[in-house]
Amino acid sequence: MAGEDDVPVAKAQNTLQTLDRGLQALTLVSHQSAGISIAELAEQLSVHRAIAYRLVTTLEAHGLITRGAKGTLHLGAGLLVLASRFEPQFRTVAQPTLQALANETRAAAFISVPQGDECVAVMVAEPEGGLLRVTYRVGSRHPLVLGAAGIAILAGRPERSNDPDSVRQARADGFSVTQGQLQRGAIGIACPLHHLGQPTLGFEASLGVVTVGEADIPQLTAAVTTFAQRLKMLLRVTE
CATH class of the missing domain: 3.30.450.40 (GAF domain)
Known part of the structure; x- marks a missing residue:
C-alpha cells in the first residue's frame, strides 16, 4: 500500500507531502510569538489533528519545535544550530x-x-x-x-x-x-x-x-x- 509520502510526482510537483507539511508547520509556529496549539496548527494546515501531532513529535525529536508548559508550540533551539551552520x-x-x-x-x-x-x-x-x-x-x-x-x-x-x-x-x-x-x-x-x-x-x-x-x-x-x-x-x- 502506498505510504503518505508516496504521492505521484506530477501531483506533488516533485515534493514530499509530509516534508512539505513539516516545513509549513515550522513556518506557522514561527509566526506565533505566543505559541500555537496542535489543534490550531492542524486547522491551519488543513490536516487531521493526529497528523499534526505526528509532525510535531517528529520536529520535536530533532529539536526544531518545543512545547511550553501549557502545550503550546514554539521554535526549538535546534534551529539555532542549523542557523549557525548556514551563516x-x-x-x-x-x-x-x-x-x-x-x-x-x-x-x-x-x-x-x-x-x-x-x-x-x-x-x-x-x-x-x-x-x-x-x-x-x-x-x-x-x-x-x-x-x-x-x-x-x-x-x-x-x-x-x-x-x-x-x-x-x-x-x-x-x-x-x-x-x-x-x-x-x-x-x-x-x-x-x-x-x-x-x-x-x-x-x-x-x-x-x-x-x-x-x-x-x-x-x-x-x-x-x-x-x-x-x-x-x-x-x-x-x-
Missing part, C-alpha cells in the same frame, strides 16, 4: 557576488536583514582600488521605513494597508531608491531577496549599494537588480 555557507556563496557588485558600481555593496523594526547590514563589500566616500559598515542599522535597504525588505512582504508610499512604489518597481535619508548626499538602491512573504532563503534580506554624490541611478539600479537575480539563482531562490 558561513551563505557568506561563501554571497561574498563573491557582493564584491563583484561593489567593483562594478564603484559603491559600497551590502546585504541587510530585518531585526524587529530595524534594518541591519550583515555583509558589506567595498570597491577594490577606489576611494570610498560613504560610511557603511557591518552592523550599521536604521529604521526599516528609512533607507533603500529597509524599504526593499518591506517591499518583499505582502501588502499592508498602512504601507508607506515608498514601500508601495518599491514593491511595484521591484527595487527601492532613496536619496539623503540616512546621510546627506547619499544615494541608496536595493532589491529584496525574498518575494511577497515567501522568504525561500529562510529569512528576509535585501541586496543593494550606497554611494555619495553624483551617480547614474538607472545604471546603478540595473546593476543591483541584475546581481540580485544572480544571487537568488546561486542560492536557488524561486519566486
